[in-house]
Amino acid sequence: VIFGGAGDIDGIAMTAALDAxxxxxxxxxxxxxxxxxxxxxxxxxxxxxxxxVSPYHPNARFTIQSAMKRNRLIYALADYGLVVSAxxxxxxxxxxxxxxxxxxxxxxIFVRTGANIPLGNRKLLDSGAREWPGIESLFGSRTSKNPExxxxxxxxxxxxxxxxxxxxx
Numbered sequence: 001v002i003f004g005g006a007g008d009i010d011g012i013a014m015t016a017a018l019d020a021x022x023x024x025x026x027x028x029x030x031x032x033x034x035x036x037x038x039x040x041x042x043x044x045x046x047x048x049x050x051x052x053v054s055p056y057h058p059n060a061r062f063t064i065q066s067a068m069k070r071n072r073l074i075y076a077l078a079d080y081g082l083v084v085s086a087x088x089x090x091x092x093x094x095x096x097x098x099x100x101x102x103x104x105x106x107x108x109i110f111v112r113t114g115a116n117i118p119l120g121n122r123k124l125l126d127s128g129a130r131e132w133p134g135i136e137s138l139f140g141s142r143t144s145k146n147p148e149x150x151x152x153x154x155x156x157x158x159x160x161x162x163x164x165x166x167x168x169x
Contacts, residue, residue, distance in 0.1 A: 002027065002078045005035060005052070006067055006092070009084050018044055025077060028054040029070040030062030064092075071096035081109040082132060086120030094120050101128050 001017035003010040005026040017024040024044070028035060032054040035041055044050030055073060056066055071092050075081060081100060086093040100106050101124070109129040111121045125131065 001025070002074055004029065004067065004070060004074055004092075006062070014050070018049055023049045023051075026050070026052045027070055027073045027077065028052060028056075028062075029067040030054070030056060030060045032056070032060070033058035067092050068095060072099070075100045075107055078107060081107050083109065083111045083121060083124055083129065085112070085118055086124060087118060088120040088123050090120070094124075097124055097129065098127065 001013045001022065002025045003013050005011075005014075005028045010026075014024045014026065026035070032052060036045065036052045036058075041050060041052065045052070054060070055070065060066070075096065081097060083093060083097050086097060088094065097109055097111075101109055109124065110132040111117075111124045111129045113121065113125070113131045
């Protein structure tokens with residue numbers, strides 16, 4: 001999981017990836033030194049399961065402007081993007097997803113759907129993002145809470161609606 005470290009959902013994504021035996025990469029817009037010294041981060045870093053990076057000085061403070069610029073790096077490192085909740089025409093999630101959707105050779109952007117989704121999610125779908133089909137349809141047995149089962153699962157090479165991403169440079 002590649003995340004920005006900016007909010008609750010980023011923390012949940014990181015924790016879920018690590019708890020499932022996976023790895024996580026945090027692309028931070030500030031406070032790299034402070035976040036890397038937190039106990040949970042230190043343990044995951046020392047076991048080679050967490051990487052925290054930033055294009056800014058390790059002591060730089062978080063700013064909205066640095067977060068907007070940092071979003072490009074998150075997409076650059078990812079194979080796919082998943083938008084859980086986006087406010088219409090507001091914030092880094094919306095801006096980053098729209099920027100990626102309009103880029104040549106863009107990533108596959110998935111959007112959470114269902115009851116009570118924000119307007120931004122619907123507008124991203126209208127702009128070319130794909131409906132998130134659910135974790136089970138993408139990964140099957142890789143969603144097991146047993147880390148050994150996840151490690152033994154075959155690599156995901158094809159994603160519904162986007163084909164093989166291995167050709168992307």
